Amino acid sequence: MNQKIYFGELKATKGEIHIIRDRCKGCGFCVEYCPKDVLALSDEFNIKGYHPPFVENEDNCVYCQLCENICPEFAIFVTKKEEEDVEKG
Amino acid sequence: MNDEARQKNPIEHLLRMDRIPHIWCPGCGIGTVVTSFAEALRKSNIELDKIAVVSGIGCTGRVAGYIKLDSFHTTHGRAIPFATGLKLANPELKVVVFSGDGDIFGIGGNHFIHAARRNMDLTVICVNNFNYAMTGGQVAATTPTDANASTAPYGNFEQPFSIPYLADAAGASYVARWTALHLRRVTKSIQEGMDKNGFSLIEVITPCVTLYARRNRLGDGLNLLKYYYDKSEIKHGADTRDLDISYQGKLIVGKFIDRERPNFIDAMNQHMSTVLGDDYELYGRINND
Numbered sequence: 192m193n194q195k196i197y198f199g200e201l202k203a204t205k206g207e208i209h210i211i212r213d214r215c216k217g218c219g220f221c222v223e224y225c226p227k228d229v230l231a232l233s234d235e236f237n238i239k240g241y242h243p244p245f246v247e248n249e250d251n252c253v254y255c256q257l258c259e260n261i262c263p264e265f266a267i268f269v270t271k272k273e274e275e276d277v278e279k280g
Numbered sequence: 281m282n283d284e285a286r287q288k289n290p291i292e293h294l295l296r297m298d299r300i301p302h303i304w305c306p307g308c309g310i311g312t313v314v315t316s317f318a319e320a321l322r323k324s325n326i327e328l329d330k331i332a333v334v335s336g337i338g339c340t341g342r343v344a345g346y347i348k349l350d351s352f353h354t355t356h357g358r359a360i361p362f363a364t365g366l367k368l369a370n371p372e373l374k375v376v377v378f379s380g381d382g383d384i385f386g387i388g389g390n391h392f393i394h395a396a397r398r399n400m401d402l403t404v405i406c407v408n409n410f411n412y413a414m415t416g417g418q419v420a421a422t423t424p425t426d427a428n429a430s431t432a433p434y435g436n437f438e439q440p441f442s443i444p445y446l447a448d449a450a451g452a453s454y455v456a457r458w459t460a461l462h463l464r465r466v467t468k469s470i471q472e473g474m475d476k477n478g479f480s481l482i483e484v485i486t487p488c489v490t491l492y493a494r495r496n497r498l499g500d501g502l503n504l505l506k507y508y509y510d511k512s513e514i515k516h517g518a519d520t521r522d523l524d525i526s527y528q529g530k531l532i533v534g535k536f537i538d539r540e541r542p543n544f545i546d547a548m549n550q551h552m553s554t555v556l557g558d559d560y561e562l563y564g565r566i567n568n569d
């Protein structure tokens with residue numbers, strides 16, 4: 192789909208997600224409230240025995256930072272992808 | 281994602297990372313409110329070394345120990361009097377009280393009403409999880425009628441305080457209520473409260489998963505977070521007499537009070553200079569004006 196049709200020359204902001212797996216307590220807040228279903232809880236355990244989230248489809252991330260703001264453990268945050276990174280894929 | 285060692289959460293400079301992970305249960309909402317507070321600190325124009333954080337005792341009372349600013353963990357119920365002393369001794373400080381419903385409205389209730397009455401320039405963030413969580417889920421002054429608590433095994437028959445109504449009646453300059461899931465609104469209210477030249481109260485309705493949710497069979501933290509949010513209705517400027525919380529009932533949230541009234545120090549200066557004239561030296565004006 193050609194995004195230009197919808198956004199003109201505007202590029203959608205993209206985010207890169209960082210998960211500090213061993214700090215997570217597996218509450219699922221970020222997974223549930225990500226508006227783009229970017230995250231899912233993994234089957235693996237972290238060091239504390241919880242299931243941390245993993246990034247299922249980073250391309251859908253719109254850098255809204257909701258996951259970062261909702262996490263009660265300070266265990267997930269998002270950085271803005273530079274434009275070149277976005278273009279490359 | 282293998283950048284755990286390299287990358288840092290952008291609020292880490294505001295947290296005492298040597299104490300993280302914190303003690304709060306998985307699914308507890310207190311950490312989310314701390315994140316919203318940290319966002320407010322990041323966005324605020326107030327210098328960080330001019331901000332102090334004071335907590336009392338309780339799960340929420342641990343916040344002062346996790347925030348990397350000048351902070352103090354007082355005895356139970358005494359966060360507001362400690363903060364009052366701090367503010368009066370050093371009026372340059374922005375003093376934030378971050379504590380629980382039991383701490384602020386149970387044992388500390390009297391301090392709350394008098395600080396609001398005097399319009400002491402403090403910002404009070406109260407995590408209302410409807411019970412005394414840290415000590416085992418006892419009934420609190422905020423527990424909704426009919427809710428179950430460890431000291432109300434057949435349900436609570438008392439009428440709870442409506443925190444915004446109490447704050448309004450006592451004279452607070454700024455009063456807001458949100459749920460923990462209203463992330464950005466909580467942040468904005470905390471910023472507004474800190475910018476207010478007077479007493480501010482921000483109530484944040486927050487899941488306690490281990491005690492309140494379990495005793496009342498309300499599911500996990502996520503269920504409670506969602507439930508509170510779905511049951512909330514934003515009504516800015518609502519009459520504070522209409523903000524009662526019934527068990528699992530509707531939650532009216534929003535900014536209810538935002539008014540101007542001389543704070544304690546300003547009122548003292550005004551009064552004393554009228555009475556004593558030039559003999560009176562204005563207090564707490566060293567670096568202002």
Ligand SMILES: Cc1ncc(C[n+]2csc(CCOP(=O)(O)OP(=O)(O)O)c2C)c(N)n1
Binds near residue numbers: 340
């Ligand atoms: C003088 C005194 N009385 C009682 C206690 C026991 N105590 C510790 S925390 C607490 C209640 C805390 O409730 P709240 O402020 O709502 O915090 P929460 O744990 O719910 O976040 C009580 C009664 C105490 N520590 N000191």
Ligand code: SF4
Binds near residue numbers: 229
């Ligand atoms: S920044 Fe927004 S879109 Fe991206 S993962 Fe987080 S919540 Fe989802």
Ligand code: SF4
Binds near residue numbers: 214218222263264267
């Ligand atoms: S919100 Fe934080 S603690 Fe909860 S699952 Fe996501 S990363 Fe883990």
Ligand code: SF4
Binds near residue numbers: 308
């Ligand atoms: S007991 Fe309740 S309030 Fe205390 S940390 Fe656990 S969930 Fe949070």
Ligand SMILES: [Mg+2]
Binds near residue numbers: 381411412
């Ligand atoms: Mg409580």
